[in-house]
Amino acid sequence: MYLKMLKAAAAGLVLAVSSVANAGLIEADYTDAGDNLAVSDTVSSLTWLDLSVSNSWTFANWESFIARGMGWRLATAQEVADLFNAAFPTFSAVHGAIGSVDTTDSALIQNFTDFRSLFGTTTLNGGGVDTYGLYFTANNVIRMMGASAWAGTSRIFSTNYSGSTRETSSGLYIVRNTPTTASVPEPATIAILGLGLLGLAARHTKKQ
Numbered sequence: 001m002y003l004k005m006l007k008a009a010a011a012g013l014v015l016a017v018s019s020v021a022n023a024g025l026i027e028a029d030y031t032d033a034g035d036n037l038a039v040s041d042t043v044s045s046l047t048w049l050d051l052s053v054s055n056s057w058t059f060a061n062w063e064s065f066i067a068r069g070m071g072w073r074l075a076t077a078q079e080v081a082d083l084f085n086a087a088f089p090t091f092s093a094v095h096g097a098i099g100s101v102d103t104t105d106s107a108l109i110q111n112f113t114d115f116r117s118l119f120g121t122t123t124l125n126g127g128g129v130d131t132y133g134l135y136f137t138a139n140n141v142i143r144m145m146g147a148s149a150w151a152g153t154s155r156i157f158s159t160n161y162s163g164s165t166r167e168t169s170s171g172l173y174i175v176r177n178t179p180t181t182a183s184v185p186e187p188a189t190i191a192i193l194g195l196g197l198l199g200l201a202a203r204h205t206k207k208q
Helices: 001-023 079-085 091-095 108-117 165-169 187-207
Strands: 025-028 038-041 047-050 101-103 132-135 142-150 152-159 172-176
Touching: 079 101, 079 108, 079 142, 079 172, 108 132, 108 142, 108 152
Parallel strands: none
Antiparallel strands: 025 038, 038 047, 047 172, 101 152, 132 142, 142 152
């Protein structure tokens, strides 16, 4: 009975770690432990501020609101593009380059649900179902990138922005390099440990 429990625990550990290793985007903290008002990208090692936090900020005033001394900055266009490729991994294969696209693809709708859970909602359309953010292109053009979902339909889009007063009804893409922390075992190392436990259990069974 003990051996069965050991095998089950080790197998569960391997599966759980594999899932975490592939997650990419995970909740993180902004100013207080457990506030979940930031998003860590474990692939790019960037931390993003929730769009719901910057929902009423403008490019002119965002620095007056941001937590000081934490390395926050406006995201580059490439960083925003990489974020959406991570958040919507199947989009380009289905639709090509991100534009104003409506879709009923259940996988993409789930991607948006996850994205909204991580980044919060903004109020561009007043319904609290949208997650929109603004950023500057390399040519200093304001561009909007975002997604929304309602009634079984999801819209994922990227468009040049007019710079109207609606700037205050969407967030700003604000990012920082993820601070380094004390080293922890890599997911692959933990998975190997789990496989080792399985091997020991199997060897013990053979001896009996």
